[in-house]
Structure formats: C-alpha cells, structure tokens
Amino acid sequence: MKIAIIVREETMRRCTGSGCMNAFFQRLDSFARYADCNDVELVAFTHNGGDLEKKIATLKKKAVDVVHLSSCIRGKDSNYEALARRLSEDFAVVGYTHGGEVGSTGPAIILEKASGCR
Template structure:
C-alpha cells in the first residue's frame, strides 16, 4: 500500500477546502491518476507554515511536521497546485518556503511530486 501526503499552501487554505486535491487523488477512473492500479492510503494532508504576512508557527513547528512524515512512513508527498507560483513568462515554480520543505523531505528519503 502506498502512503501518500498532500502539501498545500497556507495562504490558499483560507479559501480552499482541499476537496479538489482529494477528488483527484481518489478518483480511480481518471486516466491521470498515478495510482489507478495501486492501493493507497492518505497519510497526511498538511499546509506549509506560510510566508510574508501570513505565518503559522515557527521553524520548530515545521520540523515537527517533517518528522511526522518520516514517522508515518509516507512514501510520497504530492505538492498541490496552490504551492506553485506563476512567473511573468507564465512558467510555474514552487514557492521558496515549499522549496525548503521539499529539500528537507528529500533528505529523509521522502519522494516529492508535483500534483497528481
């Protein structure tokens, strides 16, 4: 069984229920579902700790979240589309705060993927 976590943006969480991410994750009929033939378990649905004027906790709180991913034996963390910011040329890149989280997750051996 594949243990999955979804990471989303704190700013977006003020206006998003996460229903779209969950719908995509559990809709086995969609061709784009990477887990169409696998059993999956949602191990975590979490937010970054924010940036700029919107912030949740501190560095220690974020470290506890990352440690929780390790303790929970998460196989892969999927980055919700809301953690990507559009550049002026239309390309997307992950925000700096989430980029730092990705780096920490990869250090403990957790695979990170964009979306689903």
C-alpha cells in the first residue's frame, strides 16, 4: 500500500514534520490502521500549496492508494473538506495524521475506497 502525506504549507515554514513522520513510522494515531500491514510505503510528503492538479497527477503516477491530510490542515485550513473531497476522487483519504481522530475542530474526514492491506 502506497501512502502520501499532505501538510499545510504555512505550517511547514516552522514545522519539521516530525509529528506526522513519527506517527507513520511508529504506526500511531491515523497510521495505526496499518499496524498489521507489511507492505506500507510512504512515497510522498508534500504541502498543499502550489498546483494541486499537478501533484495529484504525480501521486497517481506513483500509484498512491491513500492520502493522509496532516492534522494541521484539519485544524487550521478552511479548505480542509474541499481538499479531502477533491482527493477522494482519486484516492482514499484519511483527514489527519497524529493526535486523535476527533480533534478540537471535530472529527477527521475519512473517505475510504478500499479496506485492509494488500
């Protein structure tokens, strides 16, 4: 299973991405769903700025299965739901990375296309 993480561009100016990366590599929080998967690969880590359609095309070429939107996008980006819906046209979407599935702004958007490990 190929995973991409999209973070908030403004947050990346001061964030190292360690919360997202730690959650991925330790299979914590939103990545706990892959605890029993042996073939999970992080193939992209990018921000939500720039040309989204070009990024989507690149993610499709990389055969991404699931896009995780960072917890900072959920908490601070007014386009969170629209971004999740657009990405769900091509990928499963998990609308957070670390912390709880229900955050201070409400529950994460989770739009799954398929379940389980490949």
